[in-house]
Amino acid sequence: MTAEDTRLILFTLGVSAAAVVAALPLGLALGWCLARKQWPGKALVETLVMLPMVVPPVVTGLVLLKLFGKKGPFGGLLEQWGVEVIFTWKAVVLSLAIMAFPLLLRCIRTAFEEVPRHLEEAAATLGKTPWQVFTRVSIPLARRGIAAGIVLGFARALGEFGATMMVAGLIPGVTETIPLAIYRSFHAGDDERVWMLAGVSAAIAFIALWMAGRLTKGRSL
Numbered sequence: 001m002t003a004e005d006t007r008l009i010l011f012t013l014g015v016s017a018a019a020v021v022a023a024l025p026l027g028l029a030l031g032w033c034l035a036r037k038q039w040p041g042k043a044l045v046e047t048l049v050m051l052p053m054v055v056p057p058v059v060t061g062l063v064l065l066k067l068f069g070k071k072g073p074f075g076g077l078l079e080q081w082g083v084e085v086i087f088t089w090k091a092v093v094l095s096l097a098i099m100a101f102p103l104l105l106r107c108i109r110t111a112f113e114e115v116p117r118h119l120e121e122a123a124a125t126l127g128k129t130p131w132q133v134f135t136r137v138s139i140p141l142a143r144r145g146i147a148a149g150i151v152l153g154f155a156r157a158l159g160e161f162g163a164t165m166m167v168a169g170l171i172p173g174v175t176e177t178i179p180l181a182i183y184r185s186f187h188a189g190d191d192e193r194v195w196m197l198a199g200v201s202a203a204i205a206f207i208a209l210w211m212a213g214r215l216t217k218g219r220s221l
Helices: 002-036 042-051 059-066 073-080 089-113 117-125 132-140 143-158 164-167 178-187 191-216
Strands: none
Touching: 002 042, 002 059, 002 089, 002 132, 002 143, 002 178, 002 191, 042 059, 042 132, 042 191, 059 073, 059 089, 059 164, 117 132, 132 143, 143 191, 164 178, 178 191
């Protein structure tokens, strides 16, 4: 393994972790709202946020490219502030966060649904504010499911290819992640590097899935 490969692996791990961190606050808020509240448009919102799980990743990437490109509604606004997203590491984090979010949200929602309502109601009757109930009761009781969602979201981000290619491009040393490097090495005929990176990717994914399985089963690690 060369220094370039080490840097590539560390970069992939870093942007995947950043993507999950970026998606987590919205995942917690929306997951709780979906699990505990009834509101107009709930089914529509749930369907929209789950779309990246079923549509081709390149379609998601194309939408992000239109939204965050220089002529897009978000990209144009960010450009006025001097922030460029497309074809930078920020685009990598953005695409990974969007693709990991549905899996993260599903686990978080399920975790909140399994929290006994009477415990939250008891805390409220004792004078706790909704925020205190959420942070001191709901989240601690749902922590294993939330942790499983974080791990699975991280694993999903690690393997993302299509959306990342669309919005970040394949720029070695700048936006290239392990899946993109595998693609580039395969077309360059570097089979040894292809299999090495594939093995690293599979090993990380295996560990993530094992951890998620242990968490969802409620066993100690």
